[in-house]
Amino acid sequence: MNQWIDACSIDDLQANSGVCALVENQQVAIFYMPDDNAVYAINNYDPFSHINALSRGLIGDIKGEPMVASPIYKQHFSLKTGRCLEDENIRVETYAIRINNARVEINTNITIEEAA
Amino acid sequence: MLYAIITVIFRISSLKEEYMSNQQNLLVIGNGMVGQNFLVSLMASDIKEHCDVITFCEEPIPAYDRVHLSEYFSSKSANELSLVSPDFFNENDITIHIGDKAIAIDRNNKTVTSANGAVIAYDKLILATGSRAFVPPISGHDREGCIAYRTIADLDNMIAAAKDSKVGAVVGGGLLGLEAAKALQNLGLETNVVQFGPRLMSAQLDDGGAGLLKSKIEDLGVTVLTNKNTIKIIDGDSCRHKMIFADGTELETDMIIYSAGIRPRDEIAASCGLDIAGRGGIVIDNQCLTSDKDIYAIGECASWNDKIFGLVAPGYAMARTVVDHLAGGAEEFTGADMSTKLKLNGVDVASIGDPHASTPGSLVYSYQNGVDGVYKCLVVSQDNKQLLGAVLVGDASGYPTLTQYYLNGIELPQHPDSLILPSRSDESVGLGSDALPASAQICSCYDVSKGDVCSAVEMGCTTIGALKDETKAATGCGGCAALLKSVLDCELEKAGIEVNTDICEHFPYTRQDLYNLIMVEEIKTFHDLISKHGAGKGCEICKQVVGSILASYWNEYVLESEHVGLQDTNDTFLANMQKDGTYSVVPRMTGGEVTPEGLISIGQIAKKYGLYTKVTGGQRVDLFGARVDQLPLIWQELIAAGFESGHAYGKSLRTVKSCVGSTWCRFGVDDSVGLAVELENRFKGLRAPHKIKFAVSGCTRECAEAQSKDIGVIAVEGGWNLYVCGNGGMKPRHGDLFATNLDKQTLIKYIDRILIFYVRTADRLQRTSVWMENMEGGLDYLKSVVIDDKLGVCDQLEAQIQHVVNSYQCEWKTTIGDETKLKRFRHFVNSDKHDENIIFVEERGQIRPANLEERELLAAENA
Ligand code: SRM
Ligand SMILES: Cc1cc2nc3c(=O)[nH]c(=O)nc-3n(C[C@H](O)[C@H](O)[C@H](O)COP(=O)(O)OP(=O)(O)OC[C@H]3O[C@@H](n4cnc5c(N)ncnc54)[C@H](O)[C@@H]3O)c2cc1C
Ligand code: SF4
Ligand code: FES
Secondary structure (H helix, E strand, C coil): CCCCCEEEEHHHHCEEEEEEEEEECCCEEEEEEHHHCCCEEEEEEEECCCCEEEEHHHHEEEECCEEEECCCCCEEEEEECCEEECCCCCCCCCEEEEEECCCCEECCCCCCHCCC | CCHHHHHHHHHHHHHHHHHHCCCCEEEECCCCHHHHHHHHHCCCCHHHHHHHEEECCCCCCEEECCCCCCHHHHCCCCCHHHHCCCHHHCCCCEEECCCEEEEEEEECCEEEECCCCEEEEECCHHHHHHEEEECCCCCCCCCCCEEEEHHHHHHHHHHHHCCCCCEEEEEEECCHHHHHHHHHHCCEEEEECCCCCCCCCCCCCHHHHHHHHHHHHHHHHEEEEEEEEEEEEEEECCCCEEEECCCCCCCCCCCEECCCCCCCHHHHHHHHCCCCCCCEEECCCCEEEECCCCCCHHHEEEECCCCCCHHHHHHHHHHHHHHHHHCCCCCCCCCCCCCCCEECCCCEEEEEEECCCCCCCEEEEEEECCCEEEEEEEECCCCCCEEEEEECCCCCCCCEEEEEEHHCCCCCCCCCHHHHCCCCCCCCCCCCCCCCCCCEEEEECCCCCCHHHHHHHHCCCCCHHHHHHHHHCCCCCCCCHHHHHHHHHHHHCCCCCCCCCCCCCCCCCCCCHHHHHHHHHCCCCCCHHHHHHHCCCCCCCHHHHHHHHHHHCCCCCCCCCCHHHHCHHHHHHEEEEEECCCCCCCEEEHHCCCCHHHHHHHHHHHHCCCEEEEEEECCCEEEEEECCCHHHHHHHHHHHHHCEECCCCCEEEEEECCHHHHHHCCCCCCCHHHHHHHHHHHHCCEEEECCEEEEECCCCCCCCHHHCCCCCEEEECCCEEEECEEECCCEEEECCEEEECCCHHHHHHHHHHHHHHHEEEEEECCCHHHHEEEEECHHHHHHHHHHCCCCCCCCHHHHHHHHHCCCCCHHHHHHHHHHHHHCCCCCCCCCCCCCCCCCEEEEEEEEECHHHHHHHHHHHHCC
């Protein structure tokens, strides 16, 4: 069932940085890149350090792929696919995200790839 | 019982004898620089399997670096001068008799007897007994406070004698004499150099060079007396001694240092009947064999072709020859180049080949510039094609080029004087390392040729550090470092290897380039910089670099919305993230000083929020286990109790450690806590390429460990001594003594300049220690920038630091006063819940993060 859930207001987002929202008991890291008019949602859990911290990583791009660097051991995760750029066997969940009437909405049932 | 043990030992040793009948006893007398170098070369060769090696070491410690002996006064400890790794003898099964002197050689029975009574049999004997400082045999030469300049023990004696001395005299105006004079000056003595002949450094310099050197040395406050033949030393009137000279004049002095040449220690060889050269020294042939085919001599005790070599490189060459000969090889020692370059009291001096033009038919070019105090002279062959010798005083920058012309017989340019004249426009003067043959020796200390360097580069050594590790070049006296670098650069260029110094894929620039762009174009945000000079969106590397540069240059609040995305998580939350996602909180305690009230408030706050507390290695208290939402609450209370951010999260000034100093300590020379507090308050908040740590000690006992800090200050009688670029951490580095006896104002001025110069020019995440290691020209260059203002930037550097000082703000105070910024300090933007993944357990009465196993257990219990 595809269901969009209200996460927060766009004012809660941090330009060029991340925040974490609790969506149906899942920790979702939400990143906002105003220059590209892009928002991304991935799971906040860092599979390397086993803590909920990806929303607190630095973001940018590696060879054009938007990414977040884990604040703990600095692995890079694609914001589009959730893949770890250093270890292709590792991947974090990515979620569909949209802005609807100045509200940020997440759909934890579909990944971005499926949505697109 | 005892009996049984002895039998067993006996059995084992006789077994060993049977088993290893082809073993040879190799005995080395003397564990100095050359003796040790011999052992190292031997251990690297195949024949070590067949040798039982024993060595006698007269001094109380094994071999140390005599070449850098004078640094014992300024910066190096005996340990740091050591040439022997702690396990060397053990690992290699070498028996060393420390503090035992060999006293007799019995050539018939092939044994050596020592002062402690050991009698050791040898198959081959190597004499490496070195030399002693020549002490003129005049009456009174052995009075108290009259010391030779050769060993660490001599230096300890000098330090002790200097304590109650005002005036010092050095006998001998040669290379070592001038070094000893510098040491006396550093010890705070009024210093005289007494030279027997008319010239300083008579072996190396001609009249012109020696004259200029004399006036330069005198400018530095050392009195130079030439043509003084000391005939006796008696009681002085105003000082401890009076030196009486042959011309009837006298000199009053409290200390006398002998450094008037060396005498080979050939007595043990002479007394067993080995041939001794007319001018002293054990006679050796091209294999370094003495007149006995089982005895070799190497180093300063040996005389080859009637010559004694008072430098390490020839000694090392002899050591290599002997190892090769023992292994059945045919290497020969055929003399050595005696060219030298050094800095005497800060004056560059170099001498190459035959400086006195004693070769028949030789021609001389000379250049003298009285204004800048530069003297240069070239000695060339009759046909004007070959360089035979050179003298450089005041500017020795031409030394590497000239030695290569000399050593490799490279044909001189059409106008040889172009090599010493301030550049002529029609001719290029430098000799590209490309022009050198592969056989050209680059490093004489370790006999590394250009060919060796090139093959190391081919194998993948593309940095000076890697080359040093691979070839050992430039790890001895260091004189060849500049040449090594130019060979490396040239080889890399030829191989088309472009050393990519881009900071990351988003900017085709180095950190230093970015710094200059930001400064020159007055850029204030990452956005502006990347749109003008970069590509893409940036990454954690360039964002942090630019964040740091903007912060150190403009010093704006780091959580400003344009900057917040540039900070690593620690700077974003102004706290250090721990392994479980919680944070540590470190309030500043300037100089490690804290009031009882302060301590109590910290204790109360920690208790209230259930934090783990620990005293850090940086003399302050760290509070661990704070959730992100608790950080502002905790800081609100800390600020109310009078604390400020300790910047433990930033690449910025961390701590200024102090010792208690003269206020309480009975040995304290000055108020180290007071200075530490003042320095910490001045530099707090300064963002840099990496963290910066200071320490201030109240006396030379150094309880604050200042010599291991980026900036270290030690109180001495005459003021403050400043050490720079020390490091603890992964690769400890002893700080370099930068300046001595400074008053506080000058001290702070120098620190201001050094720090901003570091901030401007270092690479990303480069501590001052590595910055210094990579700086071309090293400490001297840094001094020329900071003290002599060689680049003319000191005013700018000071203005920049003043801006940082004036615009300081406690980032936590700013943050708790700003509602919009506080929004960030929530785990969830849409809920007040906490992160359930943060779980503590108790240990030793405090909390700690639960480990994975404990988490699973707890989860199972809750389920
Ligand atoms: C807390 C403390 C250990 C303690 O409990 O005593 C500590 C803790 C950390 N040190 Fe340290 N260091 C602490 C004193 C030191 C010291 C001792 C000193 O300063 O006198 C040193 C050696 C001195 C030096 O830096 O030269 C030291 C050398 C390092 C290094 C190695 C630096 C190097 O140049 O090799 C690192 C790693 C780095 O910076 O890349 C490091 C990194 C760290 C980090 C930041 C590691 C990390 O990324 O998580 C630790 C986290 C601190 C935190 O969460 O608060 N820490 N660290 C000390 C804090 C002092 C303070 O009051 O601020
Ligand atoms: C202050 C100073 C600065 C110098 N600067 C330079 C420089 O810049 N460049 C350069 O190339 N050279 C320099 N030298 C010279 C260099 O140090 C020597 O060339 C080198 O140390 C010679 O090594 P060696 O092993 O022959 O002698 P040493 O290093 O003197 O070693 C000989 C050792 O043998 C021991 N010994 C002697 N007799 C006995 C015995 N019977 N039994 C047991 N042990 C014995 C001695 O105690 C000593 O430890 C400098 C020397 C000094 C003192
Ligand atoms: S030494 Fe290592 S483990 Fe200990 S505090 Fe420093 S960085 Fe952490
Ligand atoms: S010449 Fe001494 S280190 Fe190379």
